[in-house]
Amino acid sequence: xxxxxxxxxxxxxxxxxxxxxxxxxxxxxxxxxxxxxxxxxxxxxxxxxxxxxxxxxxxxxxxxxxxxxxxxxxxxxxxxxxxxxxxxxxxxxxxxxxxxxxxxxxxxxxxxxxxxxxxxxxxxxxxxxxxxxxxxxxxxxxxxxxxxxxxxxxxxxxxxxxxxxxxxxxxxxxxxxxxxxxxxxxxxxxxxxxxxxxxxxxxxxxxxxxxxxxxxxxxxxxxxxxxxxxxxxxxxxxxxxxxxxxxxxxxxxxxxx
Numbered sequence: 472x473x474x475x476x477x478x479x480x481x482x483x484x485x486x487x488x489x490x491x492x493x494x495x496x497x498x499x500x501x502x503x504x505x506x507x508x509x510x511x512x513x514x515x516x517x518x519x520x521x522x523x524x525x526x527x528x529x530x531x532x533x534x535x536x537x538x539x540x541x542x543x544x545x546x547x548x549x550x551x552x553x554x555x556x557x558x559x560x561x562x563x564x565x566x567x568x569x570x571x572x573x574x575x576x577x578x579x580x581x582x583x584x585x586x587x588x589x590x591x592x593x594x595x596x597x598x599x600x601x602x603x604x605x606x607x608x609x610x611x612x613x614x615x616x617x618x619x620x621x622x623x624x625x626x627x628x629x630x631x632x633x634x635x636x637x638x639x640x641x642x643x644x645x646x647x648x649x650x651x652x653x654x655x656x657x658x659x660x661x662x663x664x665x666x667x668x669x670x671x672x673x674x675x676x677x678x679x680x681x682x683x684x685x686x687x688x689x690x691x692x693x694x695x696x697x698x699x700x701x702x703x704x705x706x707x708x709x710x711x712x713x714x715x716x717x718x719x720x721x722x723x724x725x726x727x728x
Contacts, residue, residue: 610680
């Protein structure tokens with residue numbers, strides 16, 4: 472695998488816009504002595520599989536901080552791709568198109584590292600990269616976790632005011648009444664690390680293409696959304712740096728994407 476893998480070019484792309492609702496200037500907020508974005512940059516740099524680390528941002532201050540910690544910022548993201556509701560596909564399409572048109576650079580694989588999830592193990596990043604490299608038929612690897620709640624027991628309210636099951640199981644008219652253990656397993660996309668081939672983004676306008684491989688992450692997840700998340704994240708970062716097992720977050724698990 473190692474010799475074959477050297478033939479792959481791997482880009483880590485870290486999206487970090489300037490706007491933030493829950494915490495102002497979140498991406499450069501000091502967390503345990505480092506700007507939040509620095510953790511994703513350092514993890515990418517620590518990986519032997521990743522060749523380049525690029526930050527996509529619309530914000531000059533974030534760009535400067537990213538450069539100080541060793542990332543490239545070869546372009547500034549246009550404002551229309553840095554809004555509250557801007558989807559990932561616009562960010563990645565812009566970045567890959569710019570690199571192709573201005574540098575004639577198209578990586579084989581792109582690793583998506585979200586700066587708001589700073590608690591990651593580098594070995595898991597590398598496993599996700601290797602998984603996609605070994606499956607040329609797949610367009611992406613998406614990290615997932617077992618869902619805390621099953622959608623087979625969820626309902627929507629119709630326009631007439633009645634309950635309608637969100638999901639059904641063929642041949643079982645009332646699967647909502649089954650014990651949870653008898654229902655199909657369902658997974659959240661957890662945002663820990665995703666890997667995608669440029670063809671999915673540039674040719675299929677998708678962040679996962681036609682076929683995605685699951686990368687199941689059992690580690691606790693730590694997402695920075697609100698100030699009250701900071702103590703648990705700093706504690707987890709300390710344990711990670713010390714080589715200790717990660718403990719569950721003191722706040723309920725949240726899957727942001």
